[in-house]
Amino acid sequence: MSPIELRSGEAVRLAARNGQLRGQTAGLACGFVQANLVILPAAEATDFLRFCMRNPKPCPVLDVSEPGRRTMPRLGGDLDVARDLPAYRIWRDGNLVEEAQDIEALWRSDLVTFALGCSFSFEEALVADGLTVRHVEAGRNVPMYRTSLACEPAGPFAGPLVVSMRPFRPADAVRAIQITSRYPAVHGAPVHLGRPDLIGIADLDAPDYGDAVAVADDEIPVFWACGVTPQAVITAARTPFAITHAPGCMLVTDLVNARLAAG
Amino acid sequence: MSPIELRSGEAVRLAARNGQLRGQTAGLACGFVQANLVILPAAEATDFLRFCMRNPKPCPVLDVSEPGRRTMPRLGGDLDVARDLPAYRIWRDGNLVEEAQDIEALWRSDLVTFALGCSFSFEEALVADGLTVRHVEAGRNVPMYRTSLACEPAGPFAGPLVVSMRPFRPADAVRAIQITSRYPAVHGAPVHLGRPDLIGIADLDAPDYGDAVAVADDEIPVFWACGVTPQAVITAARTPFAITHAPGCMLVTDLVNARLAAG
Numbered sequence: 001m002s003p004i005e006l007r008s009g010e011a012v013r014l015a016a017r018n019g020q021l022r023g024q025t026a027g028l029a030c031g032f033v034q035a036n037l038v039i040l041p042a043a044e045a046t047d048f049l050r051f052c053m054r055n056p057k058p059c060p061v062l063d064v065s066e067p068g069r070r071t072m073p074r075l076g077g078d079l080d081v082a083r084d085l086p087a088y089r090i091w092r093d094g095n096l097v098e099e100a101q102d103i104e105a106l107w108r109s110d111l112v113t114f115a116l117g118c119s120f121s122f123e124e125a126l127v128a129d130g131l132t133v134r135h136v137e138a139g140r141n142v143p144m145y146r147t148s149l150a151c152e153p154a155g156p157f158a159g160p161l162v163v164s165m166r167p168f169r170p171a172d173a174v175r176a177i178q179i180t181s182r183y184p185a186v187h188g189a190p191v192h193l194g195r196p197d198l199i200g201i202a203d204l205d206a207p208d209y210g211d212a213v214a215v216a217d218d219e220i221p222v223f224w225a226c227g228v229t230p231q232a233v234i235t236a237a238r239t240p241f242a243i244t245h246a247p248g249c250m251l252v253t254d255l256v257n258a259r260l261a262a263g
Numbered sequence: 264m265s266p267i268e269l270r271s272g273e274a275v276r277l278a279a280r281n282g283q284l285r286g287q288t289a290g291l292a293c294g295f296v297q298a299n300l301v302i303l304p305a306a307e308a309t310d311f312l313r314f315c316m317r318n319p320k321p322c323p324v325l326d327v328s329e330p331g332r333r334t335m336p337r338l339g340g341d342l343d344v345a346r347d348l349p350a351y352r353i354w355r356d357g358n359l360v361e362e363a364q365d366i367e368a369l370w371r372s373d374l375v376t377f378a379l380g381c382s383f384s385f386e387e388a389l390v391a392d393g394l395t396v397r398h399v400e401a402g403r404n405v406p407m408y409r410t411s412l413a414c415e416p417a418g419p420f421a422g423p424l425v426v427s428m429r430p431f432r433p434a435d436a437v438r439a440i441q442i443t444s445r446y447p448a449v450h451g452a453p454v455h456l457g458r459p460d461l462i463g464i465a466d467l468d469a470p471d472y473g474d475a476v477a478v479a480d481d482e483i484p485v486f487w488a489c490g491v492t493p494q495a496v497i498t499a500a501r502t503p504f505a506i507t508h509a510p511g512c513m514l515v516t517d518l519v520n521a522r523l524a525a526g
Contacts, residue, residue, distance in 0.1 A: 170455045177440045178452060189441060192433045194457040194483045220457045 008032060009076055012252040013084035021086050022101065024248035026120060026136075033186075033257055034250035035062050035075070035115035036227035037085060038234075039103075039243040042067045045112035047155030051233070052114065054152035058161055058229035060117035060185050062253070068109040075253040081113045087246035089231075094238035103243055111243075116227050117186035118250055119164055121257040125179050126166075134167055134213045141248055142166065143207035144226050148200025149191075151233060159236030163191060163223040165204065167215040173222050180224065185260045192223040199223070209247060271295060272339055275515040276347035284349050285364065287511035289383060289399075296449075296520055297513035298325050298338070298378035299490035300348060301497075302366075302506040305330045308375035310418030314496070315377065317415035321424055321492035323380035323448050325516070331372040338516040344376045350509035352494075357501035366506055374506075379490050380449035381513055382427055384520040388442050389429075397430055397476045404511055405429070406470035407489050411463025412454075414496060422499030426454060426486040428467065430478040436485050443487065445524045455486040462486070472510060 006012045006021070009032040015021035025034055040048050045067070052059035063074050070082045083102045090098040090106065100106075119142065123133050135142045142164045149161040168176055173193060181189040192199050204221060205212045209228055215221055234242050245251065269275045269284070272295040278284035288297055303311050308330070315322035326337050333345045346365045353361040353369065363369075382405065386396050398405045405427045412424040431439055436456060444452040455462050467484060468475045472491055478484055497505050508514065 170457055170461065173456065174440055174452050174454070177437055178444050181441050181444075189437050191437070193437065194433055195481075198433065198481055218458075218461055 009252040009254045010078060013076065013079060016086045017080065017083045019101065023086060025086065025250045025252055026248055029252050030124070031256055031258070033062070033253045033255040033260065034118045034120045035253055036118050036230070037081065037243075037245040037251050038114040038116065038230045039081070039111050040114070040239070041108070041241060042110040042112055044156070044239060047157055048114065051151070051154035051157040052116070054154055055161075055229070056184070057187055057191060057225035058151065058227065060187060062115040062117055062185065062255075065113040067112050070107065072113065072115060075115055075251070075255060077254065079253075081251065082107050085245050085249050085251055087249040089244045089246050091234050091239060091242040091244065093240060094235040099246055106243065115251055115253070116230070117260075118227050119187055119224060120250065121186040121260055122180045122183045124257050125183065125261075126176055129175065129179055131168070131172055131176060135211065138213060140213060141210035143204070143212050144209035144228050145196075145201045146208045146232055151229065156237045156239070157233050159229075159233035161191070162209070162226040162229040162232050163199070164210070164226040165207075165221050165223050167213065167219040167221050169219050173220055176222060182261045184262055187225050187227070190222050190224050194220045196221055196223075272515040272517045273341060276339065276342060279349045280343065280346045282364065286349060288349065288513045288515055289511055292515050293387070294519055294521070296325070296516045296518040296523065297381045297383045298516055299381050299493070300344065300506075300508040300514050301377040301379065301493045302344070302374050303377070303502070304371070304504060305373040305375055307419070307502060310420055311377065314414070314417035314420040315379070317417055318424075318492070319447070320450055320454060320488035321414065321490065323450060325378040325380055325448065325518075328376040330375050333370065335376065335378060338378055338514070338518060340517065342516075344514065345370050348508050348512050348514055350512040352507045352509050354497050354502060354505040354507065356503060357498045362509055369506065378514055378516070379493070380523075381490050382450055382487060383513065384449040384523055385443045385446045387520050388446065388524075389439055392438065392442055394431070394435055394439060398474065401476055403476060404473035406467070406475050407472035407491050408464045409471045409495055414492065419500045419502070420496050422492070422496035424454070425472070425489040425492040425495050426462070427473070427489040428470075428484045428486050430476065430482040430484050432482050436483055439485060447525055448523045450488050450490070453485050453487050457483045459484055459486075
């Protein structure tokens with residue numbers, strides 16, 4: 001199935017469910033909201049929800065499932081969180097132990113699913129405004145960095161803020177801030193810009209996740225809170241058991257990006 | 264008369280008119296809109312209005328008077344542009360030739376007055392949000408710089424964009440961009456940040472107008488289009504005759520800053 005056919009959230013989910021789509025969801029189902037996924041046992045879920053409330057920029061909650069339910073009717077009519085992503089990551093005691101195409105065999109009646117906003121939504125708004133998003137243009141993953149900024153802890157969940165970086169000329173950086181400010185549900189405005197050293201990033205060419213991209217001589221790096229933060233926190237907290245999406249392999253919903261705009 | 268008594272636009276205007284107020288209007292009539300003033304003969308006024316339309320960030324037009332009229336009823340009920348500022352500057356062939364406390368003797372039936380938005384309005388919004396504006400804190404004038412960025416010309420009016428600079432920590436810079444984006448009528452969002460060299464500013468410690476302020480090690484300079492731009496353009500264009508406000512001695516109106524917010 002060619003990507004061009006995957007024009008809706010439902011089409012992407014069914015292709016992932018049927019094993020026809022095994023790679024990234026970036027660029028698929030243009031206009032539809034994609035989400036970071038975090039699945040935790042109910043015993044940890046309340047603490048994690050508090051963690052999200054205290055850290056809304058890296059962890060903007062789009063929806064939380066009922067315990068044990070694989071459906072999320074607010075995000076999609078025919079949606080199965082255990083099968084509808086192209087790839088999952090399984091975590092035990094904070095360590096990544098496995099990637100899997102589905103998690104049906106791991107499903108438990110106490111699992112709670114969190115869908116968190118993803119930067120794909122605001123990148124679509126940036127491109128629609130005429131801005132060039134470097135890693136999209138280059139066909140790479142966005143570069144992501146663990147920072148020296150600590151998230152607000154909640155119960156066992158604590159750890160560093162992870163940020164994604166996009167370079168812009170200064171005037172375009174101002175415009176990017178204006179645009180992303182309208183999308184608090186998908187990380188919102190940047191958390192930092194211009195001076196990576198101030199947030200513990202020593203080398204922009206060595207991201208902790210994703211791919212490095214060039215920062216031109218007349219550009220400054222602009223940093224947004226990133227939905228990979230929960231994975232860094234799961235590692236830091238040595239969470240006994242968790243499942244997340246694999247990088248770039250998101251839950252594609254039936255929600256539309258335009259409806260996330262706050263203003 | 265103590266500044267504390269000058270709580271309204273009308274009180275400031277009357278104090279200036281009566282000669283009781285001869286200094287700056289910064290910090291007076293808190294909450295009321297202050298304006299940059301440019302007065303030109305009707306022969307040049309149309310070109311200048313086109314110049315403002317093409318350069319709304321440095322020259323946001325709050326109001327234009329009828330030719331020969333010293334009143335501006337949309338800005339203040341009892342308002343006389345020839346007497347209500349603490350100090351004026353007289354320009355001939357682009358040169359500053361004189362400062363004056365009033366311009367009644369120079370008034371002509373063909374003069375047109377432009378009131379342009381002023382950064383005092385957005386600074387009030389920044390402070391209200393809890394941000395510290397360095398030059399206000401230090402009791403100094405804002406530092407201003409002629410840049411290598413050219414304004415869009417209109418007729419004889421052409422010249423460099425002048426910017427004002429306020430230093431902020433990066434996260435506060437993002438917030439300052441969000442706040443000032445709501446105030447397009449008073450210069451709006453910054454035009455540049457982080458890299459003065461990219462817009463022809465070699466030394467932040469040597470402003471072309473106003474006073475230098477310290478930029479701390481964890482701060483970046485943020486640059487807004489500045490209402491002093493018309494004065495640089497009058498000089499560049501060798502405008503035969505013009506009157507402006509003297510720096511910091513603004514026209515204080517009856518409009519309230521809060522009503523300028525776009526969103």
